[in-house]
Amino acid sequence: MRVRRNSWTARPRLLSFRALTSRIRTNSRLRSDGPLSFPTLRIVAKGICKSFAAPVLRDVDLEIPPGCIHGLVGENGAGKTTFAKIIVGLEDADAGSLLLDGQPYRPANTADSLGAGVAICAQELSLVDDLSIAENILLHISTSSWARVRRKSAHEKTSTLLDLVGLESANPRSRVGKLSLAEKQLVEIAKTLATDAKVLVLDEPTSALTAPQAERLHGILRDKASDGVSVIYISHRLGDVLSVCDRVSVLRDGKVRLTEECGALSEKALIREMAGADADFDALPRPTESSAPPHLSVRGLRTSRLPHPISFNCQRGEILGIAGLAGSGRTELLGAVFGLDKRLSGSVKIHEDGRITEVRNPRQAIKCGIGLVAEDRSKDGVFRDQTLAFNVTIAGLGGISDRTGRLIRSKEASTVGKLIDALRVRSNGVHQKMRELSGGNQQKSMLARWLHCGSGLLLLDEPTRGVDVAAKLAIHEELVRLRDTGITIIAVSSELEELQSLCDRILVLSNRKLVAELLRSNWSQQEILAAAFSEYAREDEPASVAVP
Structure with missing residues (x-):
């Protein structure tokens, strides 16, 4: 005992x-009376x-x-x-x-x-x-x-x-x-x-x-x-x-x-x-038709947490990266596009089959095929006391239900099984509790949630946070496969190497302001970091100095 x-x-x-x-x-420094003695x-x-x-x-x-x-x-x-x-x-x-x-x-x-x-x-x-x-x-x-x-x-x-x-x-x-x-x-x-x-x-x-x-x-x-x-x-x-x-x-x-x-x-x-494998991976850029209408257009977007208007387009079948320092507004930008924050000005519009739909709140965002994988999965993502199957299918129950709305358990198990196999989620089955999974496997299950819904636009905030090298490679490959099928992806990452290997374009935020748009053909880590620090450096300049 x-x-x-x-x-x-x-x-x-x-x-x-x-x-x-x-x-x-x-x-x-060591103590002045000589080296320390340890067991x-x-x-x-x-x-x-x-x-x-x-x-x-x-x-x-x-x-x-x-x-x-x-x-x-x-x-x-x-x-x-x-x-x-x-x-x-x-x-x-x-x-x-x-x-x-x-x-x-x-x-x-x-x-x-x-x-x-x-x-x-x-x-x-x-x-x-x-x-x-x-x-x-x-x-x-x-x-x-x-x-x-x-x-x-x-x-x-x-x-x-x-x-x-x-x-x-x-x-x-x-x-x-x-x-x-x-x-x-x-x-x-x-x-x-x-x-x-x-x-x-x-x-x-x-x-x-x-x-x-x-x-x-x-x-x-x-x-x-x-x-x-x-x-x-x-x-x-x-x-x-x-x-x-x-x-x-x-x-x-x-x-x-x-x-x-x-x-x-x-x-x-x-x-x-x-x-037992190397993780060398570099996504091949997929040319986008510049004359084609954008899948997502953001114009003059401003919220209480994004005081400077932000505008950009995102083409169908493109991976757009968002870079910046912690607190630069990256997470807030994804939340504003998804409709989580009250909009002070500007617009977020989805272009689909010749129709233009403005997104004002999360309900409309999901209807328009937008999915958000949040940065803090424990707070904004997983249901820890529910099963893996519940967590993956909760946003798209219609896809595993019959006409009367009754859940088809066999279809649920089959659908979730295929998704977790594709993303290499380690579990003891689809009925295992989420709290029993490692942090990285929980993160991959959040990506599986929106893949199950068939979302056409994915907003991914640190999609490989807490994920091991092999799983990161699997997620990257899956994201490129989705891109090549026409799905649009906007990804925030603190790892510049990840953005450079994965994205077609990178937007850089500095002090909650959009300061640069970089193309795959001419970006570098030095250029990205210089842009990310730019607005913080300006705060220390004298007021009389003109900002170009």
Whole structure:
């Protein structure tokens, strides 16, 4: 029988404000009295096994020393997130053992793990939208004196943490629900850094971040490692893994297939170990008839979150990319086209068979064949407690029902089965609960939803967020196949390489303003980044300087 520690011994070790600021100032250097002394191994996993409906982890062995950033990569469903949850007490291993600093370690919950100095930044954010940024971080930082909460101290601590992760402009009193997904992810990271943890487990920490934001986080992790903190870094961005990690392990089918120093590996080598295939992919541009009427025309579109009028066309059978920094208005633009935000001016029109229909709200958008895959799937996409079949077919029940509206279960199973096979969704069948799927498989099921509806225009916000290399390749191939059948696609992505390999044109937003339209024949990463930063740079220019 496992004995749980009481609530007093399970409390997390917390930093005072003085200790927190001192630690931030001295992160990047060793103590003046000589090198730090650490135990040989910080965390040791031996023979870890875990099964749900099928085995997920099989005899996983892992050794991580202090001061090491250890990468963990693998396809969706390989067991990465399950292993992370076992480390922090969110799941219990069926077999195997854990050692922390040489002592047996088996946390019953996250309070136990925090008490032992192990913290997680989970792939699915754990923030409370109705609380402020400071109140969310207060969940891990003690700022109370007896029963009183010292709000001034709490806001000071929160501001220090926000500065550290690059959210200097955020107000600690702001409600988390008003933040973008990238900003929420940075708050989640700040919340994790607030604990005095000696082991940090980061599950897809940069999935919603731009390259500059990710590099800032990597700098923080390097500083933490120099202080002896051990980091488990889980990511599908293999370039990030090789850049920031000291060592990397590859999980495939629940087993560790490779553990190697990052300096001896390349992205192609990791891909081969993960999936047994290379991921070189470059979509061939499909010429569009410039004289043909557009499939979508946007004129002078303006909302409360897009103050500058935006106009563009999108041809039938075209993949149009939207690039820009986090907070540049990319997500807001897709929402405005779909009719989610109240329009202050302008129009969104669909041209179909000689008819022109104006889209004013989501109901009209769906009727006109527009589908939206949202950036934050957990909040705006999936029904976690429903089945995979329910989630895929919910927007198009008419296609699997008879004349009386009664659902045909066999048709539902057949339709969903074909879609998940095409997109390589790993599941135990169409009746598996969505909450049991990995984040990447949930993302692919959202794409399957609109493919089932036969939408002629797809609005995809970070369509491969949290998706492994092989699955990303499968999604890219499917999107190009759809493009070649005449479907129009508008895709937002924080990965410039993805936009360049996939799109026919790229629009660049900067500070919620459309600043550039780039063609496949003449774009470059430097040009895209220069455009993305352009309007932010102008804010710092003197008022007398003329803007061309």
